[in-house]
Amino acid sequence: MYKVNCLNPIANVGLDLFDNQYETVKELNQADAVLVRSAAMHDLELPETLKAIARAGAGVNNIPLEECAKKGIVVFNTPGANANGVKELVIAGLMLAARDVVGGINWVQTVKEDENVAKLVEKQKSQFAGTEIQGKKLGVIGLGAIGVLVANAANRLGMQVYGCDPYISVDAAWNLSRDITHVKNIEDIYRECDYITVHVPLLDNTKGMINKDTIALMKNGVVVLNFARDLLVNDNDIEEALQSGKVKKYVTDFPNAKTAGMAGVIALPHLGASTEESEDNCAVMAVKEIRDYLENGNIKNSVNYPACDAGVCTSVSRITVNHRNIPNMITQFTGVLSEENINISNMINKSKGEFAYTVFDIEVTATKEIVEKIEAIQGVLKVRIIK
Numbered sequence: 004m005y006k007v008n009c010l011n012p013i014a015n016v017g018l019d020l021f022d023n024q025y026e027t028v029k030e031l032n033q034a035d036a037v038l039v040r041s042a043a044m045h046d047l048e049l050p051e052t053l054k055a056i057a058r059a060g061a062g063v064n065n066i067p068l069e070e071c072a073k074k075g076i077v078v079f080n081t082p083g084a085n086a087n088g089v090k091e092l093v094i095a096g097l098m099l100a101a102r103d104v105v106g107g108i109n110w111v112q113t114v115k116e117d118e119n120v121a122k123l124v125e126k127q128k129s130q131f132a133g134t135e136i137q138g139k140k141l142g143v144i145g146l147g148a149i150g151v152l153v154a155n156a157a158n159r160l161g162m163q164v165y166g167c168d169p170y171i172s173v174d175a176a177w178n179l180s181r182d183i184t185h186v187k188n189i190e191d192i193y194r195e196c197d198y199i200t201v202h203v204p205l206l207d208n209t210k211g212m213i214n215k216d217t218i219a220l221m222k223n224g225v226v227v228l229n230f231a232r233d234l235l236v237n238d239n240d241i242e243e244a245l246q247s248g249k250v251k252k253y254v255t256d257f258p259n260a261k262t263a264g265m266a267g268v269i270a271l272p273h274l275g276a277s278t279e280e281s282e283d284n285c286a287v288m289a290v291k292e293i294r295d296y297l298e299n300g301n302i303k304n305s306v307n308y309p310a311c312d313a314g315v316c317t318s319v320s321r322i323t324v325n326h327r328n329i330p331n332m333i334t335q336f337t338g339v340l341s342e343e344n345i346n347i348s349n350m351i352n353k354s355k356g357e358f359a360y361t362v363f364d365i366e367v368t369a370t371k372e373i374v375e376k377i378e379a380i381q382g383v384l385k386v387r388i389i390k
């Protein structure tokens with residue numbers, strides 16, 4: 004029986020895909036797999052039993068990826084599964100910044116008991132007037148699953164869209180409308196655009212990318228939207244820019260102690276992926292990834308181990324090895340098997356950065372002794388008998 008621990012609520016449509024080989028457990032201790040959304044995992048003690056973590060979502064900055072890889076724990080995410088939910092909220096964010104919708108709604112509440120409310124509305128509405136987004140320039144930084152959808156949707160709404168992503172994938176490039184201007188130098192986005200929206204992961208080299216230097220390049224009265232992660236934007240610098248009017252509005256899905264009450268900030272409570280559809284899509288993808296890994300040893304959409312598809316095992320046994328990507332590993336593994344006179348019917352070896360993964364299908368039943376011999380090889384991080 005596999006034990007699965009959910010660190011956040013996960014949609015039932017996903018959990019229902021676990022069959023009677025699985026039980027959900029309240030404790031992380033003894034779990035084979037973890038399902039998580041935004042819960043912070045950096046300070047958690049990860050048990051020896053843990054083999055897989057699936058992030059029902061895109062951003063994995065809440066998970067200690069390197070530490071997991073060193074323990075042979077494969078971390079998955081669900082690319083694209085919540086992108087449409089985020090895209091729709093970004094479009095709402097553009098509207099909320101262009102027109103004082105929030106101010107207007109709040110003001111109506113202050114006069115709702117007045118019997119002349121209809122007249123007051125006509126008299127006072129001009130204080131909430133705004134601009135249209137049609138014809139304005141939108142810069143999209145990061146053209147992944149979300150950025151591409153945002154760029155295409157804004158283009159269809161009549162915006163002039165500029166996109167920048169030095170590492171754009173072939174799929175994303177194919178999906179991007181040909182009307183989007185591909186910008187090679189990010190500074191052109193900062194200089195040209197009326198609205199700038201950021202859709203990159205939080206990494207060492209993206210942290211604080213919106214700061215006093217990049218803001219200085221921007222147009223006066225620019226709107227900055229952040230539906231990615233709060234630390235991408237330097238809070239002190241954006242505060243100064245809002246105060247001076249350099250930045251007109253800062254729309255963020257990640258309010259913190261500094262920005263939640265800041266003048267000029269439109270703050271949403273991390274709602275980008277909080278739709279039934281996104282939650283369902285993420286849960287289904289995450290559960291399928293975990294099942295395929297635990298039951299077949301296959302890796303799809305991992306962020307710390309290579310992709311590996313060995314299909315369903317049709318040999319007598321399958322052994323999987325998570326290991327360091329260093330020389331001489333395969334020779335040592337096959338050495339163990341040949342000592343036991345075991346024939347390998349299928350073998351796959353894949354690597355990603357410092358880590359690698361090897362699958363052996365063999366023609367006899369795998370034993371604990373074989374596992375122990377492979378475990379003893381320096382650089383081996385986890386060994387499993389799948390079948």
Ligand SMILES: NC(=O)C1=CN([C@@H]2O[C@H](COP(=O)(O)OP(=O)(O)OC[C@H]3O[C@@H](n4cnc5c(N)ncnc54)[C@H](O)[C@@H]3O)[C@@H](O)[C@H]2O)C=CC1
Nearest residue numbers: 061062145146147148149168170202203204230231275276
């Ligand atoms: N508000 C919310 O609820 C949600 C927020 N997110 C956040 O949005 C981020 C993006 O999500 P997806 O589009 O699904 O991820 P993705 O992985 O499909 O796209 C990220 C893109 O950013 C690009 N990139 C990386 N560094 C860059 C740089 N320095 N300059 C320009 N582009 C760069 C990558 O090449 C990639 O194409 C996630 O990492 C997460 O932090 C994701 C989902 C929901």
Ligand SMILES: O=C(O)CCC(=O)C(=O)O
Nearest residue numbers: 040041060061062276277
């Ligand atoms: O699960 C959530 O609501 C957060 C989604 C998110 O931020 C992500 O997928 O990166």
